[in-house]
Amino acid sequence: MSQFFMAILIIVFGGFLALLLARQAKLMKLIAVFSLSAGCLLGVIDAGTKLMGSDIYTASFSFLRVFSLGFQMDGLSAFFLFAIFLVSLLATLYSFHYMDHAQKPLRVAANYFFFSLLIAAMALVVCSSNIITFMFSWEIMSLSSFFLVIYNYESAENRRAGYLYFVFSHVGAMFIFVAFGIVYGLTGSFDFTAMGSLTETAKYLVFIFSFIGFGSKAGVFPFHVWLPHAHPAAPSHISAVMSGVMIKTGIYGIIRVYSLLDFNTPVFGYIVLVAGVISGVLGVVYALGQQDLKRMLAYSSVENIGVILIGLGIGMVGVSEGNPLMAVLGFAGCFFHILNHSLFKSLLFMGAGMVLHKTGTRSIDALGGLLKNMKITGATFIIGSLAISGLPPFNGFVSEFFIYFGAFKGIALGKTAFVMCIFAIVGLAVIGGLALACFTRVIGVVFQGEPRTSAAVDVNEKGATMLISMLILAGACLIIGVFPGALIYMPMKAVSALGLAYGNIPLEPFYQMTGNITQSAMILFAVVLGVIALRSFFYRGKTIGKSGTWGCGFTQPTAKMQYTGSSYAGSILEFFSAAAPLTVEHSPISGRFPLKTDYKSRINDIAELHMGTLIVRPVLFFFDKLRWIQHGDIHLYIGYILLAIILLLFFI
Amino acid sequence: MIHPVDTLLSLVLLSVLFSFGTSRLPGLIKVVAFQGVVASMVPFFIGHDMSAGGVVFTVATLLIRGIIIPLCIYLAIKKVAIRREVEPIVGYHASILFGLGLIVGATYVSRQLNLPAISQYLLVTPTAVALLVTGMFFLIARRNAIAMVLGYIMMENGIYLVGTTFSSHVRHIVEFGILLDVLAGVMIMGIILQNINKTFDDVDTALLRTLKE
Structure with a gap:
């Protein structure tokens, strides 16, 4: 495991250095990119070599003398680690030139800092072997990615996206807490392996709660609402990491819980x-x-x-x-x-x-x-x-x-x-x-x-x-x-x-299948090459004229004549209008020589629509009724504290 | 014969009663300073073996609690020349009556608490409880922010008194922890006070109500 921890250390250290060197923008970027990618490279190599063998590596540290932070790396973890480090490595490289236009070096430094935390947290999530470690890493992951989403916080839309993401990731985490709370309540152990000893009903509950919780991170319908808001808001290399690997930690959670529950229903x-x-x-x-x-x-x-x-x-x-x-x-x-x-x-x-x-x-x-x-x-x-x-x-x-x-x-x-x-x-x-x-x-x-x-x-x-x-x-x-x-x-x-x-995994059919895939890919390449050769053969010696796409023979074509994406998708969307209602704003054309007109269409996400009416509005209504509690008088606030202390005394 | 600890504590209780009736800030500061000095002297008489370190700790506590903090607050109100009245929400007579009732109640409650370590001193727990509640009372029933800070310090005096009764080595650590707490608390309150004063030209905390959205 030491190589893994070394990789994490290098990555986090790079993030800290970026913060320290924020004033020297060029140097900061160079050092951050270098150490982040070096750490990721080390992680990729480590995960790759561990995937070759089939050993299980464990490590544990005592934390605050009460909990122990336990880590375990088996094939499943190593597989996810490989993907996480690989994508993060390339995203870090990509960010070097992507962040060129950034005017504010401190913000770029903060971006690298949270990015390094995100990579480290994702890696730790898939290696955790007890509940405390897992939730710890999970929260670091959610929080650091939240700060990455609000990178361009000047725009109100991005702030809204960040807020939505924050709410979703924490409601999701609450569901995971419920699932893990059931495990701890019934077994009294923080260890993941305790899940196997639950009763059947408890296993159902744990699976369903954790499926909702992890599903909201993974973006399973209808818990995906945050995803189309948060991904566009973040800088592109962060979107790549979030969409490429971060949401997969949700899938990892589902798979891990499923395998630990060991319940074949x-x-x-x-x-x-x-x-x-x-x-x-x-x-x-x-x-x-x-x-x-x-x-x-x-x-x-x-x-x-x-x-x-x-x-x-x-x-x-x-x-x-x-x-x-x-x-x-x-x-x-x-x-x-x-x-x-x-x-x-x-x-x-x-x-x-x-x-x-x-x-x-x-x-x-x-x-x-x-x-x-x-x-x-x-x-x-x-x-x-x-x-x-x-x-x-x-x-x-x-x-x-x-x-x-x-x-x-x-x-x-x-x-x-x-x-x-x-x-x-x-x-x-x-x-x-x-x-x-x-x-x-x-x-x-x-x-x-x-x-x-x-x-x-x-x-x-x-x-x-x-x-x-x-x-x-x-x-x-x-x-x-x-x-x-x-x-x-x-x-x-x-x-x-x-x-x-299922006993021994039958590998033979897989090699046969992959062999067939390779073979047919080769045939495909041959056909494509053949078609290209034929084309150049037939066009040999002929003059080929070039004109604008979608010109359609007009003498004065304009770019506005082109087929648009909305019309291309229109007929398909019409078919799915029950699940994806389309709002169209179109000022009508009138007269023989119509003047300017416009067309605007927007597809509505039913999950988002119903979340608004079924959950957000009742919750807001309820809490509006409780607004009098926050009246602004500091003396009564202190009174609340006194009341709480007195109430608590009865429970001791 | 009355134990010197109880004598000291009766002085503290008197200062509590006196604070309820005080209408001016300088007076209240003096009361709190007196209370701090007296409360800090309790460990000398309580009968633990005092090591050299213990003596240093206790003297440091006395200095900070009884002199430095009150002096700072005193200088602060002189400098910014804020209004000198404590601006009560509950009137002075009602406050004094409440104080009397409080001492009776505290005695009753401490009977119930029944802490074995300090049974030979009659007044330690009642005084501690009375100080805690008095502090809370000042926080709730006085509008002037400085009076509220003083209430907070009184509360910490009460906690300190409970701490003195532990006879183990941990005591000094706990006491010093509390002291640091007080210092930090007073500093934070000082900053907040300055901000309130700058924004509203007054330290009347009822003005904070306007900040509500």
């Missing part, structure tokens, strides 16, 4: 699976309707959390049905998708960050034609989009393929499991199709066509570290997609660390 699997399908489908529908590039990516994270939960659900159903192959396929797909999503989602956020950095706008319909000037950003963004839509030969395909395969294995099972598997397969198919629509919209509108506003004209893509991070991530997406066999051992180690009752 099919109900858990069904809950997770249904929650997964709902968040997957609704997440992508909402993503399709977003105007804001980063907000769209945030909703797409909700969708991918859904896919991950579907895999997890398939695995759980497989365990309870006693079908080891289905279980392992489901879990492996889930873990693989966690790793993959952390790669391509951070890639996409970095691409969106580059667009935001250079054009100054996040509005999808204000951009256009960026591919011409931002070749690397555009190409990597397209790779990320293909991967996130689950298309071969990229990594998203591999993990979704595993999950599909697990679900198909479950079709042969009994009634309910059969229905659930079909539900999962249909859900995955719908999600995949909609995700493709969602990302073709973004690429078509943002990167292709002609610039729609002056913001998208004359852009460049400077910033070597930003480009390098994106290239590395895009390369990883491709390599995992083509040679999944090389990395299959990672999710497998995580699966075997769950310690579930």
